[in-house]
Amino acid sequence: MWVLFLASIIVIAEAEDIKISDKQKLIFRKCCPENQSLIKVTEVNETLSELYECHDGVILEEIYGIVSEPLYVRSSVLVKNGLPKDCDELQMVTVSIAETETLPKENICYDMLVAEVVNGTLKQNVPKTVALSCNQSDNVIVSEPKLKIHAFRKCCPRGQSFDTKYHECRLNNKQNNKNWLPHQLDLSSGHIYETDYGLPCKFDEYAVELYESAFILSVEGSTLFALSRSGEKDSRLMRGEWCMDQEHGTRRVIAQVCTRNCDTFSAYCVRKCCPAGQHFKLRRCGSYASVCVPNEDDDARFNISTYLDPLQREYENIFDVMGVRIGLQCPAGRYGLNTSLPQDQHHLTRNSYLETPTTLTHNYCLEMFDRRECPEHNDVIVSGVLCFLPATLTKDFRVSFVIITISSVCLALTLIVYSVLPELRNLHGRTLICHVSMMLLACACLARVQHSAVEDYRLCTLLGYGIYFGFVAAFSWLNVMCFDIWYTFGSVRTVQPLRKSASERRRFLWYSLYAWSIAVMLTLTMFLLDRYPISAVLDANIGNGACWFGSVQNTQSDWPHYIFFVVPMGIVTCVNFILWLLTSRHCAQVKSEVHRLQAGSVGDRAKRRFRIDRAKYILTGKLWVVMGAGWISELLSTIVSEPQWLWNIVDLFNELQGVFIFLILVVKPKLYYLIRKRIGYSRTPIDTRLEKPDAQNNAASSGRTSSTFLSRTISSDERTNMRISLPNNIKQP
Incomplete structure (x- = not known):
């Protein structure tokens, strides 16, 4: 008896539990049965007729070419199919995935609208989730549990998976991913999903590929969580910013996300x-x-x-x-x-x-x-x-060519004047001739490069080394002149007789050995390392892409330009400045000593010597300013390249160096009288003081020869036949 009573209680309790469980079970009202899709059919005649029909996905693909996934509903949700009944007219509302909750009411159903057909013609094929109801204004409160429809994007169309080698979708050779999407949705936290294909990144966004080997990927609702396995990155991607798929040829999962900043995922991005x-x-x-x-x-x-x-x-x-x-x-x-x-x-x-x-x-x-x-x-x-x-x-190289050509002509005239006048061929004049000749070599090669693109690789290389050797030798000879004027004043402790010509010849030989050795050694070293490279840091690539250093400014590849040009010339410039300062101190000492001398042959000769050497010193200072300004612009141009208008002015100054040299060394009254005497046009006696003019020290400014200046010596005309696309208003060759 007691046994029957207990059994009855258990049966009643289980029945109550089943009743309660069925009442609380999640319910979703779907318009179309499984494997069918919803379409809107409109007939426009005398009256407007709108119908909503459910069709098999295979038939829709054959008739209209529509490929779409229906709403996916998890097995834990009770699905009730069917359009609302007893409705004179159905009303359609687009469902906002991020906000709208479904209502389990008899007069409302939800589904994916995959197409609209008007008078038998496909109007659009934009899948979207919609709600169909008999009365949209019915706001009866429903106490039953509500569901949200979430969004899931598959990176590739049906039957394809993502190939990480070629970064594109590819057809599957086997049907190994036939059930991949339902399986992946079962692993997500949502109950209902609308699915779509592709990743609509904006034009300025990168599609970054997150591999399962580097990230832990999970989907909660419409949000993708990507946690780096190293623990450094934890990103949340909202709806529309991501997609997931199966990696081609494997069972691994891959996600793609849209971003403007690849550093967010430590990604290596290309275009x-x-x-x-x-x-x-x-x-x-x-x-x-x-x-x-x-x-x-x-x-x-x-x-x-x-x-x-x-x-x-x-x-x-x-x-x-x-x-x-x-x-x-x-x-x-x-x-x-x-x-x-x-x-x-x-x-x-x-x-x-x-x-x-x-x-x-x-x-x-x-x-x-x-x-x-x-x-x-x-x-x-x-x-x-x-x-x-x-x-x-784009810089107008024709203007640069004209200016540098004028500078080269001025340098050539200066060289001719100092070569033909015997009065100028003393020690200082000979060093000046060497300096000007090297500046002429550099400017002449640069003018050819500025004229037009040098097609011949060997000629381009030869011109590049000519520019380099000319500027390096010019710096070296300026260093010689700075040392010579320092030696002249620094060695004067008491008034000494004028130096003999034999002594000057020996000193010129030593100066020549030093200056030419520096230029030849640096050029030969760079040539050998360029011809037989041992390291990218020492590979100058002269003539490779430009008739100068084949490196890009402000990059790691710019080290050869620094090593072989900027740093050596900077050292020479700094040494010249130190010598100039020391000479200034000695000049003041000698000046006071000379002024203490009494009038007489020794005093007059010392004063004359002092005036000549002081003139050399002043001109050496001017030359250092010109050369130093050129080197400073060279250094700054390797650090910054803006504003462009400022560097255009600096380039113009550097291109006019030959003109400045000509004005300093030749355009003087004393040289004017010497030239007239030389060519026999002087009919009146010339003041003898004009026959020994103050030796003029000069340095052609080095010019900003970095990649900002010299690398712009190549025009891009040869690229005309390599165009891929041009705007319509630009005439193609």
């Missing part, structure tokens, strides 16, 4: 020219003018291993996270880099910049160029694409 799944095909052979076409085989896929492998060997974990941005906007047109030309050799840097011998930029893209229809190539290559600089930012 691709064509959309994913497309590549460049040449419009005509012999040119890089191309158009984007779909990939048809693996050879044309986006394979940039030639850029990444060298970095992978040097930085082991650099590609743990990759990002790709599509497109390159160039207002003035763009051109492809022809890797067969020395000036177009390029590579990617540690910070994902593209570096050429003359450029370091983030404004580039990489792409595959299909040349298989060209008999001379018949291959597919990957290369970089850069933007043409707007005309307003």
